[in-house]
Amino acid sequence: MDNTIKADTRVFETYPQIEMHKAHFKNRFGIVLAGDVYLPVDYATKKSPAIVVSGPFGAVKEQSSGLYAQEMATWGFVAIAFDPSYTGESSGTPRNVASPDINTEDFSAAVDYLGQLDYVDRDRIGAMAICGLSGMAITATATDTRIKAVATASMYDMSRSISRGYRDSYTDEEHHKIKDYLSQQRWVDAENGEPAIGPHEVAFDENGEIMHTKGLPDVLPENPNPVLASFYDYYKTPRGYHQNSINSTGAWTATTPMSFFSFPLMTNVKEISPRPLMLIAGENAHSLYYSQDIYNEANEPKELVVVPGADHVDLYDRKDLIPFNKIEAFFKNSLQ
CATH class of the missing domain: 3.40.50.1820 (Alpha/Beta hydrolase fold, catalytic domain)
Structure with a gap:
């Protein structure tokens, strides 16, 4: 103590x-x-x-x-x-x-x-x-x-959310795309000798491609998703901002989702x-x-x-x- x-x-x-x-x-x-x-x-x-x-x-x-x-x-x-x-x-x-x-x-x-x-x-x-x-x-x-x-x-x-998406919305194709993205990211990390950062919950754009976001945005976009706005209000403003908090200042390693796919x-x-x-x-x-x-x-x-x-x-x-x-x-x- x-x-x-x-x-x-x-x-x-x-x-x-x-x-x-x-x-x-x-x-x-x-x-x-x-x-x-x-x-x-x-x-x-x-x-x-x-x-x-x-x-x-x-x-x-x-x-x-x-x-x-x-x-x-x-x-x-x-x-x-x-x-x-x-x-x-x-x-x-x-x-x-x-x-x-x-x-x-x-x-x-x-x-x-x-x-x-x-x-x-x-x-x-x-x-x-x-x-x-x-x-x-x-x-x-x-x-x-x-x-x-x-x-x-x-x-x-978190295992369900990361591996299956919000309300289990990932299609079989999206599920495979995420696993392949994570697997290929391991080659990148191995070659660089250190892990990259990336989204812990993968999202897709309007073309069905993975969005390579890195944590909460520093500036809230116009007309934001209400869920994003609520997280931003806690982590990015004086209400809850803390320099040691990943959600306030950074992001998870890009391959963090792998274990959540493997272990429910x-x-x-x-x-x-x-x-x-x-x-x-x-x-x-x-x-x-x-x-x-x-x-x-x-x-x-x-x-x-x-x-x-x-x-x-x-x-x-x-x-x-x-x-x-x-x-x-x-x-x-x-x-x-």
């Missing part, structure tokens, strides 16, 4: 009564993960339940996950928000790589860390994730029985039961169907919370819309 905070770059309102410590710990691949541990006011006097938090995909702990973890500390939980492998302040090279396997392991590594703290009850640990890390949190919970409950907000299945997430979601699962999504979120489909797939106990009037990005930081009362009740009941 490192109590030194060189510079506080969190993009959300911080609570002076909530103590935050820096943490570093290894996953089973030897990658050193960086986290921010949020502590309840009376943490040193007892063993408390704990929650591991991460996401969204391409975000860092100073953004949405830190906001959630801080709130959880006010409810009496020790909560850690961490940067996934290869991103933010966590180690791993090359930078800006994602993997369904490694990023799932990151959640279990955070459980390893929390369970060794003197003031944490290792039999009462839960997990929470936002957006694209939610699939990894659910996958980790299905296998790691030390995680006693899992909740998600604006859940995204959440195939064992039924095995979370009898531990509880809660899925939270905005009524107007383009991603709502992911939470609905996993809810239908999972066994009891499970709960789907649809937030009226909210879109996908609203659940990153809109405290007036995030149903913190339901999240608090869920974890307090689940981690008794």
Whole structure:
């Protein structure tokens, strides 16, 4: 545990009564993960339940996950928000790589860390994730029985999204085109000795050709797609911009999608039961169907919370819309 905070770059309102410590710990691949541990006011006097938090995909702990973890500390939980492998302040090279396997392991590594703290009850640990890390949190919970409950907000299945497109819209021809593009990109990377950057979710232009975009645009185009506009508003403006966030300043490696084609997430979601699962999504979120489909797939106990009037990005930081009362009740009941 490192109590030194060189510079506080969190993009959300911080609570002076909530103590935050820096943490570093290894996953089973030897990658050193960086986290921010949020502590309840009376943490040193007892063993408390704990929650591991991460996401969204391409975000860092100073953004949405830190906001959630801080709130959880006010409810009496020790909560850690961490940067996934290869991103933010966590180690791993090359930078800006994602993997369904490694990023799932990151959640279990955070459980390893929390369970060794003197003031944490290792039999009462839960997990929470936002957006694209939610699939990894659910996958980790299905296998790691030390995680006693899992909740998600604006859940995204990154394997499904990357390999099948929005609402499974890729045609067989498009699916093959993407795989061939990724395969050929490996020749380029091998010859250059370093990975190129590119889109983690491949799109096609009006001629059916792959669009070689590289992250969010620096300037929002006229009449933008509403989903693009909402992501831009969070990551590219003072609302949520952070220099360590891939979505704010860069892009993933171009071959990142390969592992998501090969390894689906959440195939064992039924095995979370009898531990509880809660899925939270905005009524107007383009991603709502992911939470609905996993809810239908999972066994009891499970709960789907649809937030009226909210879109996908609203659940990153809109405290007036995030149903913190339901999240608090869920974890307090689940981690008794």
